[in-house]
Amino acid sequence: MKSVADTPDSQLNNTDSPPVVLTSELRKVYRTGFWHNQKVISLKSCSLKVYQGETFGLLGPNGAGKTTLLKLLLGIIRPTSGRGLLLGKPLGDRSVKENIGYLSESPYLYEYLTGWEFLQLAAGLFQIPQSVQRRRIPQLLELVGLSQADARKKQLRRYSKGMLQRVGMAQALINDPDLVFLDEPMSGLDPVGRYQMRELILGLKATGKTIFFNSHVLSEVEQICDRIAILAQGELICTGSLNQLLGNPNTYYVKGQGGDGEVLKKWIPSLVFEPDGSWQGTLKDDYYDFLASLRLMDGQITTLKFSRISLEEFFIQQIEKQGNSVNFK
Ligand SMILES: Nc1ncnc2c1ncn2[C@@H]1O[C@H](COP(=O)(O)OP(=O)(O)O)[C@@H](O)[C@H]1O
Numbered sequence: 001m002k003s004v005a006d007t008p009d010s011q012l013n014n015t016d017s018p019p020v021v022l023t024s025e026l027r028k029v030y031r032t033g034f035w036h037n038q039k040v041i042s043l044k045s046c047s048l049k050v051y052q053g054e055t056f057g058l059l060g061p062n063g064a065g066k067t068t069l070l071k072l073l074l075g076i077i078r079p080t081s082g083r084g085l086l087l088g089k090p091l092g093d094r095s096v097k098e099n100i101g102y103l104s105e106s107p108y109l110y111e112y113l114t115g116w117e118f119l120q121l122a123a124g125l126f127q128i129p130q131s132v133q134r135r136r137i138p139q140l141l142e143l144v145g146l147s148q149a150d151a152r153k154k155q156l157r158r159y160s161k162g163m164l165q166r167v168g169m170a171q172a173l174i175n176d177p178d179l180v181f182l183d184e185p186m187s188g189l190d191p192v193g194r195y196q197m198r199e200l201i202l203g204l205k206a207t208g209k210t211i212f213f214n215s216h217v218l219s220e221v222e223q224i225c226d227r228i229a230i231l232a233q234g235e236l237i238c239t240g241s242l243n244q245l246l247g248n249p250n251t252y253y254v255k256g257q258g259g260d261g262e263v264l265k266k267w268i269p270s271l272v273f274e275p276d277g278s279w280q281g282t283l284k285d286d287y288y289d290f291l292a293s294l295r296l297m298d299g300q301i302t303t304l305k306f307s308r309i310s311l312e313e314f315f316i317q318q319i320e321k322q323g324n325s326v327n328f329k
C-alpha cells in the first residue's frame with residue numbers, strides 16, 4: 001500500500017531542487033525576569049522545509065511560536081540551538097537580505113511620512129537607484145491597490161488598517177524578493193480587506209515567488225496555501241500539503257466504531273479516537289476496499305461524508321490531541 005509520505009506534495013513544489021527554507025531542530029528559549037532566570041521555551045525542535053514557488057502557511061494559536069520562527073529565519077533573533085538555511089545560506093547571513101521581503105506582524109511605520117515617502121525610505125535601505133524607484137513605486141502601489149493620490153498626500157497616521165497592511169506589503173516587495181515572509185497579513189482586516197490581501201498573495205504566487213506566512217485565519221490559508229504546518233506550544237505537530245492532511249477533495253470523511261486501531265490508522269492517517277471509543281478521520285484510499293477491511297475486523301461506519309474536512313476542523317482536532325504527534329513530513 002502506498003504510504004502518505006509517498007504522495008506528491010503538490011504539482012507546484014519543486015522538490016528536486018534544494019529547499020529555500022530549511023530548519024533542523026531549531027530551538028529558541030527566551031530568558032526573562034529581572035535576573036534572567038526564568039525560561040520561556042518559544043520553539044522546541046523545529047525541522048521543516050519549504051521549496052521554491054510554494055506558498056507555505058504556518059498555523060497555530062496565539063503564543064504558539066510562529067513569530068519566533070519567522071524571526072529566527074530572518075536572522076532577527078538567534079536560535080538557542082539547531083540550525084537552518086535560507087536560500088542555501090546559514091540563518092543570519094546578510095547576503096540573502098536582498099532576496100527576501102518581510103511584512104512584520106506589527107510593523108513600525110513612521111506615521112508622519114506619506115506612503116510614498118515610506119516606500120522611498122524602504123527602497124533607500126536596499127540602495128535601489130532613484131530611477132528604479134520612480135518606476136517600481138507606482139507599480140507596487142497599483143499591485144497592492146493603493147491610489148497614487150493617497151500614497152503621495154496622506155500621512156500614514158491617516159491610513160486605515162487595510163491601507164497600512166497594503167503599504168506594508170508594498171514595502172515587503174520593494175526589492176522584488178524571491179522569498180516573501182508575511183506575519184499575520186490578514187489580522188485586523190475586515191472581510192473586504194482580507195479578500196484583497198488574499199488576491200494579492202495569489203497574484204504573488206502566480207509570479208512564482210515563494211511565500212511563507214503565519215496565520216491563524218484558517219479559511220484564508222485553506223484557499224491560498226500549497227502546504228501548511230501547525231505549531232502549538234512551540235512544537236510542530238504536523239506538516240503536509242492540504243491534500244495530505246485533509247484528504248483529497250474527492251475522498252470520504254468517515255466516523256465509526258470498533259475495529260483494530262492499528263489497521264484503521266493505515267486507512268485513516270488522520271485518525272482521532274473519541275473518549276467513547278468511536279473514531280473519525282479522512283479515508284486516504286478507496287472506500288469499497290476500506291469497507292471490506294472494516295467488515296473483517298468487525299468495525300462499523302456511523303457517518304460518511306463525500307468531502308474532506310475543513311482546515312478549521314482539522315486544526316481543532318490536531319490542537320486537541322496535541323501530544324500525539326502526527327507527522328506527514
Ligand atoms: N522577546 C521575548 N521574550 C520573552 N518571551 C517571548 C519573547 N517573544 C516571544 N516570547 C514568548 O514566546 C512564545 C511564542 O511567542 P510568538 O512567537 O510571538 O507566538 P505567535 O507568533 O505564535 O503568537 C510566547 O509565549 C511569547 O510570550
Ligand SMILES: [Mg+2]
Nearest residue numbers: 066067068105
Ligand atoms: Mg505572532
